[in-house]
Amino acid sequence: MTTLPTRSSLRQGLSVVRRGVRDEPRWFALAVVGSAVYGVMTSMTAWAIGHVTDTAIAPAIEARHVTAGQLWYIGGTIALVVLATVVGVVGRRIAGGVAMYNLGARYRRLVTRQYLRLPLSWHHRHPSGQLLSNANADVEATWNVFAPLPMAIGVLVMLVFGVVQMVVVDPVLAIIGLTVFPMLFAANVAFQRAMSPRVTRAQQLRADVSEVAHESFEAALIVKSLGREDFETERFRHVTNELRNANIEVGRTRGRFDPAIEAIPTLGTLAVLVVGTMRVRGGQLSAAEVVQIAYLFSITAFPVRALGWVLAELPRAVVGWNRVAAVLEAQGAMGYGERSLPTGAASRLAAEGVSYAHEVVTESGELARNPTIRGVTIDVAAGSTVALVGPTGSGKSTLTELMMRLVDPDTGEVRIDGVDLREVRRGGVSEVAALVAQQTFMFDDTVRGNITLGADHQDDRVWAALRVAQGDSFVARLPHGLDTRVGERGGTLSGGQRQRIALARAVIRDPQLLVLDDATSAVDPSVEQAILAGLREASSGTTVLVVAYRMATILLADEVVYVEAGRVVDHGRHDELMARCAGYERLVTAYAREAAEREAIAADEEPAEDEGVRL
Numbered sequence: 001m002t003t004l005p006t007r008s009s010l011r012q013g014l015s016v017v018r019r020g021v022r023d024e025p026r027w028f029a030l031a032v033v034g035s036a037v038y039g040v041m042t043s044m045t046a047w048a049i050g051h052v053t054d055t056a057i058a059p060a061i062e063a064r065h066v067t068a069g070q071l072w073y074i075g076g077t078i079a080l081v082v083l084a085t086v087v088g089v090v091g092r093r094i095a096g097g098v099a100m101y102n103l104g105a106r107y108r109r110l111v112t113r114q115y116l117r118l119p120l121s122w123h124h125r126h127p128s129g130q131l132l133s134n135a136n137a138d139v140e141a142t143w144n145v146f147a148p149l150p151m152a153i154g155v156l157v158m159l160v161f162g163v164v165q166m167v168v169v170d171p172v173l174a175i176i177g178l179t180v181f182p183m184l185f186a187a188n189v190a191f192q193r194a195m196s197p198r199v200t201r202a203q204q205l206r207a208d209v210s211e212v213a214h215e216s217f218e219a220a221l222i223v224k225s226l227g228r229e230d231f232e233t234e235r236f237r238h239v240t241n242e243l244r245n246a247n248i249e250v251g252r253t254r255g256r257f258d259p260a261i262e263a264i265p266t267l268g269t270l271a272v273l274v275v276g277t278m279r280v281r282g283g284q285l286s287a288a289e290v291v292q293i294a295y296l297f298s299i300t301a302f303p304v305r306a307l308g309w310v311l312a313e314l315p316r317a318v319v320g321w322n323r324v325a326a327v328l329e330a331q332g333a334m335g336y337g338e339r340s341l342p343t344g345a346a347s348r349l350a351a352e353g354v355s356y357a358h359e360v361v362t363e364s365g366e367l368a369r370n371p372t373i374r375g376v377t378i379d380v381a382a383g384s385t386v387a388l389v390g391p392t393g394s395g396k397s398t399l400t401e402l403m404m405r406l407v408d409p410d411t412g413e414v415r416i417d418g419v420d421l422r423e424v425r426r427g428g429v430s431e432v433a434a435l436v437a438q439q440t441f442m443f444d445d446t447v448r449g450n451i452t453l454g455a456d457h458q459d460d461r462v463w464a465a466l467r468v469a470q471g472d473s474f475v476a477r478l479p480h481g482l483d484t485r486v487g488e489r490g491g492t493l494s495g496g497q498r499q500r501i502a503l504a505r506a507v508i509r510d511p512q513l514l515v516l517d518d519a520t521s522a523v524d525p526s527v528e529q530a531i532l533a534g535l536r537e538a539s540s541g542t543t544v545l546v547v548a549y550r551m552a553t554i555l556l557a558d559e560v561v562y563v564e565a566g567r568v569v570d571h572g573r574h575d576e577l578m579a580r581c582a583g584y585e586r587l588v589t590a591y592a593r594e595a596a597e598r599e600a601i602a603a604d605e606e607p608a609e610d611e612g613v614r615l
């Protein structure tokens, strides 16, 4: 946590400001012009008050009579100056706001684009809460300084102009100004020095509160079913209490400084009146000149605080920018080649000598490699169905990620139709291959939207894909069919229904290679069999690689690849492996036993109403 700018954080803060000015030069320049007009006009207000006092008010008081001309003159002069001030303020606010919001939008886009570029391995290491905060709160913290910055520049102009006015009017009164303004500045610096850590802490706590709330809502099922409501309530109470205390501390600090900062210009005004009256008596100064300078003090009291606001925002801007820059400068974005994959027929998929280690963050915060895939060679013939079988944690999902080029192997090559995936152009792999992952994700959209993902498919194609995925009958029964909204993350659907929509989403793309990672775990075995059989029939032009956990799935495959601890232990037909591979035999026998038990239990129970939920 940085407090008020130290020399180096001031330098860093100014470099953030420079970057913003470089990115939004026109709007920033306009805001500064508006602000300068405002600064000059604010000082001119004092001059105008002095001037009309001298030329109209004092003569009227002396004559004990005010003419209409005098009144028009007073009103007109003041109105002109005020109008120019208003134009300056409006210009500054609009242009400054546009600059700030443009910067926010630009850097949000840059950050999210970079997220899409960065490989899955980078995403594995960064929690989604942090990514959200980088794209949102950190970008905002970086550019918030642009809100007070133009005004602070205007204040500098105003102060210079004000001091010049004082020197011109009366050098003795100017000495008061030259004492009061630096005092005001120093008081602002002290104020911001005290405020900055407190405000930053309150902001951090605000993020903590939403993080705890977010986690509690996400885990509502666990919290309720395991009776942890009191624990969660206490956790939330603790963090909200801390936030309350932090906010009270912010208020207290403000309360301590505000009267002092408000008092300084008032004391200045008093000093001007005392010294000024004496000098008027001595004939060295007119009453109008005293009014002019006294007024100058009273109107500078508020805007001068903008300098403090900028100083307070700079440390936050530096912290925000460092976090944003860490994303923008993150290395490891995947490179792409120029080649396209052949289309029009089922793809042949091959991995040769592929090894891959996940990057993990150790307890000491260092990056370490966790070897997951070791020298894997697989050949999946075009049009065939291959089952990938292996115990938990043996690397099956990681292999599917490698096959889809979600990650690149550390050594070896993954090829589709003989083309190394690293040579394929951006988007080329997903044009021919589709993955249905272990965890299905549903957008808060209609069934149709979740299947087409915005592509232009006719409804009959959507229904055809649903038929293959064995999802047509349940969708037909939904209140609005394809137009039914599925809710956040598909919350209104059962697990099996979600999986079938995810399958249809892949099928509608007519993939030449379909990779299913435990994609049918939540549908019952007979439906799963129908899905896989349907896939074979409907898409003779598709090669299927399926991570299989059920005997029935395995039996549908032309070939089985058995992996253990990231290595291919054996491959061949199911009966061959049963005969010669002890590990495979044990695992598959266990699957078969589990399936038999499940069937026995199911036979004793009423048929489940929702065929989509795993029994």
Ligand SMILES: Nc1ncnc2c1ncn2[C@@H]1O[C@H](COP(=O)(O)OP(=O)(O)OP(=O)(O)O)[C@@H](O)[C@H]1O
Pocket: 124, 358, 359, 360, 370, 372, 390, 391, 392, 393, 394, 395, 396, 397, 398, 399
């Ligand atoms: N993001 C990750 N970061 C670090 N290690 C990971 C990551 N994902 C997986 N691993 C590790 O890689 C190994 C293989 O995981 P993987 O998910 O590929 O296995 P799997 O065979 O698909 O398991 P399951 O059958 O349980 O789904 C495991 O030891 C796991 O701990």
